[in-house]
Amino acid sequence: MYAMQYPIALPADYDMEIIRKRVAAASSMLDDRAGLGFKAYLMRARGVAGSPVNEYAPFYVWRDAAGAADFLLRGGGFQNIVRSFGRVPVRQWLGAAVFAGPARGEEVGAATRRLALLPPEPDQDGLGLSQLMERETADLRELAAHSDVHTAVLAVDPHAWQTVRLTLWRAGAEPVEEGDRYEVLHVSAPELDRFA
Numbered sequence: 001m002y003a004m005q006y007p008i009a010l011p012a013d014y015d016m017e018i019i020r021k022r023v024a025a026a027s028s029m030l031d032d033r034a035g036l037g038f039k040a041y042l043m044r045a046r047g048v049a050g051s052p053v054n055e056y057a058p059f060y061v062w063r064d065a066a067g068a069a070d071f072l073l074r075g076g077g078f079q080n081i082v083r084s085f086g087r088v089p090v091r092q093w094l095g096a097a098v099f100a101g102p103a104r105g106e107e108v109g110a111a112t113r114r115l116a117l118l119p120p121e122p123d124q125d126g127l128g129l130s131q132l133m134e135r136e137t138a139d140l141r142e143l144a145a146h147s148d149v150h151t152a153v154l155a156v157d158p159h160a161w162q163t164v165r166l167t168l169w170r171a172g173a174e175p176v177e178e179g180d181r182y183e184v185l186h187v188s189a190p191e192l193d194r195f196a
Contacts, residue, residue, distance in 0.1 A: 001037070001095025001195065002065045003155040003164065004072075005113075006081065006088045007057035014054045016045045020185060022084075027186035029077065035067025036060065037098070038151070038189040040168060042111055042182035049181040057182065059111070059166055061098065061153055063191060068092075093155030093164050097137045098195040101149025101168075108150050108187050109171030114179035118161040136163060148173035151192065 010016075023041045030039050040059045044051040062068045070076040072090065081088060121128040136154055144152040150168040157164070168184065169175045 001098065001155070002062045002068050003060065003093040003095055003153060003166075004062070004068055004090050005057055005059045005164075006090045007055055008081075008085050008088055010054040010056065012046055012054065016043065016054055019043050019056045023185040026080065027188065030188040030190070032190050033067070033071075033076075033188065034190070035063045035070070036188065036190050037063060037195050038187055038192045040108070040111055040166070040182075040187050041185040042113075043185055044180070044182045048183075051181065057113075059113070061095065061155075061192075061195065063194065091157070091164075093157050095153070095155045096133060096163075097140055097152075097154040099141055099144035099152045100195075101144045101151060102147050103150045103170035103173070106150060107171040108168045108184045110169040110173065110175050111182040111184050112165075112167045112169070112175045112177045112179040113182065114163075114165040114177065116163050116165075118156070118163060136165075140165060143167060143177060146176065148175075 027041055030036055038061050042057045042059055044055050046054045072078045118132060140152050140154045143149065148170050150170055153166045155164050167177055175181060
């Protein structure tokens with residue numbers, strides 16, 4: 001599993017309706033993309049739900065890096081972002097876990113994203129990281145059991161030793177997890193059932 005996100009910070013006076021229309025017009029393009037677990041079309045508006053910025057921040061979970069490479073490098077869709085916003089940096093993580101929540105069959109309305117550095121721990125046997133990831137995965141499994149959770153993802157950036165935890169919440173739910181909050185405009189999920 002391979003996760004990626006390209007958060008695009010927008011000016012404070014940017015009309016976020018432009019993003020809504022963009023997603024409405026193009027969101028179905030990936031609804032049947034081979035290799036894509038899901039793409040969540042995420043947006044947050046300055047001053048809403050504590051957001052300090054206007055941001056468009058699609059989040060992807062791919063079956064493997066090959067699907068992401070096709071999308072980014074071989075005309076598989078990223079060229080549309082480049083045309084509109086330039087070649088923005090893409091954050092990447094190795095997938096650690098995906099869990100289906102009780103709300104998996106329902107419409108998604110919100111997402112939370114939590115980034116956290118993995119703490120260095122004294123490690124005599126070299127297994128400290130493995131044990132830490134077991135705890136992170138257990139915490140995610142517990143969160144995924146919440147009645148309003150659609151899907152919960154844990155992934156790791158091994159360059160910065162940072163985790164990302166993305167949780168999709170059913171429409172109308174109030175997310176209980178701390179982190180950056182996003183409105184979910186659409187979810188393309190052609191192969192989500194292969195993950196959890």
